[in-house]
Ligand code: ZN
């Protein structure tokens with residue numbers, strides 16, 4: 001086994017659905033390829049972080065790659081910023097940022113500035129602003145999102161959000177969450193910057209034009225989820241594997257990038273249920289000789305689950321995920337891992353702590369009696385019940401790369 005394709009289908013796992021006669025979308029879906037993978041592979045149930053822990057996508061992915069989130073996780077902001085293409089340094093304070101619209105009383109009228117489709121002009125105006133020795137790095141996106149990073153000395157991520165998380169309320173003043181010089185200084189400088197930025201962009205040409213057209217101007221940076229860019233050992237150093245991350249949503253690209261994976265842009269993939277997943281297989285095939293490990297992320301299942309759309313989820317698994325897996329299985333001499341980062345029950349419309357199914361498919365794997373890939377069947381497999389942090393060591397061993405403990 002020389003190569004690995006590591007497939008994470010976001011929030012794929014679910015709970016029984018009454019309308020499906022108490023089957024999950026995965027059990028209800030007709031997935032011959034995923035079933036074949038389970039037949040030939042070794043399966044199990046997995047809690048990506050720990051038993052009883054409701055995993056976020058970011059922490060779960062760190063654990064799946066063998067990075068203990070309790071050591072390395074500092075917030076979602078750093079991964080979002082990295083995923084939008086920023087080159088970050090350990091110590092940078094990163095935020096998730098929306099361009100929003102405020103009125104003259106600083107009340108948020110629209111948290112997404114009318115879903116504006118480009119924030120590059122904001123970055124052009126504000127990037128590299130210096131305030132009190134702190135540099136503000138800003139990167140636009142082809143959406144209402146952008147990345148904001150503070151770089152300098154004496155900074156701390158222990159501050160509150162400026163984003164009130166709802167419309168028709170005033171923007172929040174950033175406050176220190178702890179009684180330290182760094183937290184207070186960071187809050188003070190960020191408040192100064194947000195005010196400066198608002199003054200600077202509210203009458204920008206693009207915004208004046210938008211207002212004339214009856215659209216919401218992008219006149220305020222709504223920041224949330226501050227995190228300090230972590231100093232992560234690279235995936236290559238940790239496992240000796242050259243890795244490529246194939247994902248469409250910024251955060252997953254950011255996690256891959258933070259681990260030192262190459263993250264190509266794949267046309268046709270969207271991070272939404274309309275994504276063309278076959279493009280991901282093509283992307284793997286095109287790069288097959290260049291890398292040892294391919295992380296393939298599929299997002300569509302998670303937004304469908306958050307919408308409670310169990311029928312859409314079943315259909316997406318059947319029509320998009322299963323054919324993708326089938327195509328991957330045609331690539332010879334490759335270990336394939338198929339799993340989810342957490343359970344997102346459609347009934348909850350949010351993540352739960354239920355375990356997820358996992359299958360490892362490889363030529364020399366000790367296969368078991370599992371013949372269907374789903375929550376119920378995989379749990380009967382001989383991989384037993386594992387945690388996310390166990391997965392990479394198992395893969396490394398199956399690749400014949402594990403060093404022996406003892407003599
Ligand atoms: Zn997720």
Ligand code: ZN
Pocket residue numbers: 011057302303306344351
């Ligand atoms: Zn989710």
